[in-house]
Amino acid sequence: MTKLHIHGGDVYRYPHAIDFSSNCNPYGTPEGVKRAVAEAAELICHYPDVQCRKLREALAEEEGVPASGIICGNGAADLIFGLALARKPRRALLPAPTFAEYGQALRAVGCEIVHDYLKEEQGFVPQESLPDAITEDVDIVFFCNPNNPTGVLTEAEFLRKLADQCRESHALLIVDECFLDFVKEPGWYTLKPWLDVYDNLFVLKAFTKKYAMPGIRLGYGLCSNGELLAQMRAVMQPWNVSVAAQAAGIAALKEKEYVRVTMEKIAREREYLLEKLKETGVLVYGSSANYIFFKAKKGLWKECLDRGISIRDCGNYEGLGEGFYRIAVRTREENEKLLKTLREIME
Numbered sequence: 001m002t003k004l005h006i007h008g009g010d011v012y013r014y015p016h017a018i019d020f021s022s023n024c025n026p027y028g029t030p031e032g033v034k035r036a037v038a039e040a041a042e043l044i045c046h047y048p049d050v051q052c053r054k055l056r057e058a059l060a061e062e063e064g065v066p067a068s069g070i071i072c073g074n075g076a077a078d079l080i081f082g083l084a085l086a087r088k089p090r091r092a093l094l095p096a097p098t099f100a101e102y103g104q105a106l107r108a109v110g111c112e113i114v115h116d117y118l119k120e121e122q123g124f125v126p127q128e129s130l131p132d133a134i135t136e137d138v139d140i141v142f143f144c145n146p147n148n149p150t151g152v153l154t155e156a157e158f159l160r161k162l163a164d165q166c167r168e169s170h171a172l173l174i175v176d177e178c179f180l181d182f183v184k185e186p187g188w189y190t191l192k193p194w195l196d197v198y199d200n201l202f203v204l205k206a207f208t209k210k211y212a213m214p215g216i217r218l219g220y221g222l223c224s225n226g227e228l229l230a231q232m233r234a235v236m237q238p239w240n241v242s243v244a245a246q247a248a249g250i251a252a253l254k255e256k257e258y259v260r261v262t263m264e265k266i267a268r269e270r271e272y273l274l275e276k277l278k279e280t281g282v283l284v285y286g287s288s289a290n291y292i293f294f295k296a297k298k299g300l301w302k303e304c305l306d307r308g309i310s311i312r313d314c315g316n317y318e319g320l321g322e323g324f325y326r327i328a329v330r331t332r333e334e335n336e337k338l339l340k341t342l343r344e345i346m347e
Contacts, residue, residue: 017310018334023148023179023291025212026330027262033213036251040244048243055246056220058253063205065195065222071229072249074240076178076206076219079232080142081105083202083221086231087172089139095126096319097149099176102142103318114138117319124150124285124293126158134165141166144176145189149314149326151286151293156189163191163198172228176204178219179289181259182266192222199225209290210259211252218245266290270329273339280342290329298322300345307341 049055052072060067073079084105092106096115106113116133118124124147134141143162146153159175166173180186191203206219218241223229274287282296293314300323301313312326327338 014305014310017305017308018330018337019310020327020330020334020338021310021312022214023289023326023328024209024214025262025266025290026328026334027212027258027265029212030252030255030258032255032258033211033248033251036247037216037244040247043243043247046243048239048241048246050238052241052246055241055249058250059220062253063192063222065192068226069195069222069224069229070220071223071232072218072220072241072246073236074219074242074245075208075214075217076176076204077101077105078217078236078240079204079219079221080174081108082232082236083140083172083174084109084111085235086228087140089172091137092140092142093130093133093138093171094142094318095130095144095147097124097147097314097317098142098144099148100317102174106140111140115318118147118150118152120295124152126152126154131158131161131165134162134169134171136169138166138169138171140172140174142174142176144178146179146183146286146288148176148179149291149293149312149317149320149324151288151291151326153183153189153286153288156191156194159189159191160194163194163201167198167200170200172200172202173198174202174204178204178206178209179291180205181210182263182290183288184267195222195224199228202228207249207252211255213248213252216245216248217242218249266329269332269335272332273327273329273335276335276339277342280339280346282342282346291326292329293324293326295323296325296342296346300325303345304338304341307344309338309341311338 056067056070089111091112116130203222208214282294284294286293314324315322
């Protein structure tokens with residue numbers, strides 16, 4: 001049975017609560033991005049650049065890949081649905097639990113989904129059963145690194161095994177790196193250097209989390225397969241990246257100091273949260289990105305919400321049940337309020 005499709009970050013439904021359910025940079029949208037969006041208002045009488053040329057040029061410089069190998073979308077989700085529609089796969093392989101949009105997009109095109117279940121007793125770490133499950137009848141594989149919601153980070157060597165097996169089976173591999181920027185030494189884990197080696201590889205990224213701009217909706221994909229990118233553009237709606245979003249993306253890429261400072265702060269707060277969380281008695285699993293995945297008493301999310309704290313109940317993820325939760329890493333003041341609330345509830 002399909003589980004209810006919900007997300008964190010519903011500040012409209014819970015305006016009174018501190019939002020730990022959405023994993024965005026807690027230090028706010030950079031001022032330069034806000035200015036760029038305001039200035040872009042002068043251009044909303046025109047259609048956006050349908051090819052996102054200036055944005056793709058800026059991304060090419062940032063990511064070290066050719067602009068011809070970049071496709072932009074209305075958030076990463078837009079590209080996920082674009083991939084499904086372009087390929088119309090018959091059979092897909094997904095780890096479970098993982099990001100819900102993969103399954104939603106695949107079901108929208110009538111694709112059969114096979115799950116490789118990540119086991120709690122193995123810390124939700126992917127095992128060799130995953131590449132072994134990429135058989136000749138699998139058309140597409142999605143893999144999130146670090147995984148959402150488990151926060152487990154996977155070595156590039158394992159991902160290359162997936163890419164090799166996918167190439168042998170003529171399957172497309174999508175590696176979602178939307179949270180990789182929050183990892184220490186992300187260059188050790190990204191598959192960007194292997195894009196020219198694997199024409200069956202698509203790397204998914206977004207501005208949403210790193211720059212705290214989810215309301216703008218801006219994602220992008222990296223791929224050396226020009227034919228696949230052309231197929232995607234043929235089925236995705238034109239002008240899917242607004243004037244404001246393109247301006248925001250170009251401005252965000254200039255915010256080097258914001259990224260350096262906030263990533264250091266988030267790393268420190270993550271360590272603080274991890275240390276203090278263990279004292280509350282919850283069982284922590286993955287925490288490689290800007291969120292922490294843990295197990296605790298059933299109904300914890302509701303008790304937190306009643307006290308003005310919104311955490312992500314992960315019970316609706318495929319492969320999980322009641323008692324699993326995800327919290328974002330936020331500011332020290334907010335983190336202390338969360339910890340105080342958890343201590344009160346757990347005691």
